[in-house]
Amino acid sequence: MMKVSTADGTIPSRGRRYRWTVLVSTDDRSPYPRLPADTRVRLVTEDCRSVTVAWQLPPAGTSDSQRYCVYVEPVTSSAAPELNACTKPRRRRKSVKGSCHVTGSGTTVQVGSERDANDTAIQTISGMKHGRRYAVDVYVSSVSTAKKKELFLAYERLMVHVRSTC
Numbered sequence: 323m324m325k326v327s328t329a330d331g332t333i334p335s336r337g338r339r340y341r342w343t344v345l346v347s348t349d350d351r352s353p354y355p356r357l358p359a360d361t362r363v364r365l366v367t368e369d370c371r372s373v374t375v376a377w378q379l380p381p382a383g384t385s386d387s388q389r390y391c392v393y394v395e396p397v398t399s400s401a402a403p404e405l406n407a408c409t410k411p412r413r414r415r416k417s418v419k420g421s422c423h424v425t426g427s428g429t430t431v432q433v434g435s436e437r438d439a440n441d442t443a444i445q446t447i448s449g450m451k452h453g454r455r456y457a458v459d460v461y462v463s464s465v466s467t468a469k470k471k472e473l474f475l476a477y478e479r480l481m482v483h484v485r486s487t488c
Contacts, residue, residue, distance in 0.1 A: 353473050355388045355462045356380040358441070363460050363480040370488035372448035377460050377477050379425060379441045387465035392420040392445050397455040397481070420447055424465055453486030 358378035366374040375392075395418040423443070450456060458481075463474040 353464065355464045355473070355475055357462065357475055357477075361477045363458055363477050365480065365482060366444065368482070368485065370452040370485050371450055372446055373450065373456075373458075373482050373484065374444060374446045375458055375480060375482075376442050376444045379443055381441055387424055389422055389424050389463050389465050390443060391422040391461045391463075392447070393418045393457075393459040393461070394420045394447050394450075395457045395459075396451075397457050421445070450482075450484045452484055452488060454484055456482045456484065458482055 358380050360378045363375050363377045366376050368374070377390075379390075380388075425443070447456075447458070457479055459479050460477040461474050462477070463472050
């Protein structure tokens with residue numbers, strides 16, 4: 323039996339339509355990247371022009387090489403936009419892409435971020451404007467898949483409020 327609930331834990335209403343994706347694999351090889359149990363992106367530090375965020379990686383040695391890409395987008399409306407986890411990263415504006423890095427197979431290729439001993443990726447995002455809100459999204463994909471068939475998963479969106487006074 324499977325029980326379905328929304329991201330905030332509530333039961334969906336009967337009158338609305340929802341699209342659900344269930345990922346199933348019959349063996350240990352999945353075309354999708356591996357995610358840790360905790361898929362939150364967390365705020366580590368902040369100042370008037372930059373923030374440092376972190377997210378958990380799967381334990382070292384448990385997955386093939388994976389690419390992590392960080393997207394940072396200013397939010398202008400009062401309501402926080404929802405992350406559509408099915409929206410492909412390549413459909414997003416190139417101007418909101420922060421950086422990418424690849425991990426796996428016991429090595430880490432770092433591009434703009436680092437991995438600590440606790441299997442946590444840490445990324446500093448600079449060039450932010452004080453007093454503004456930003457949406458920070460992290461996408462992960464398997465490096466071994468072909469570019470045209472790249473399969474990805476998204477971490478939970480982090481909303482960051484950059485300080486207005488310094």
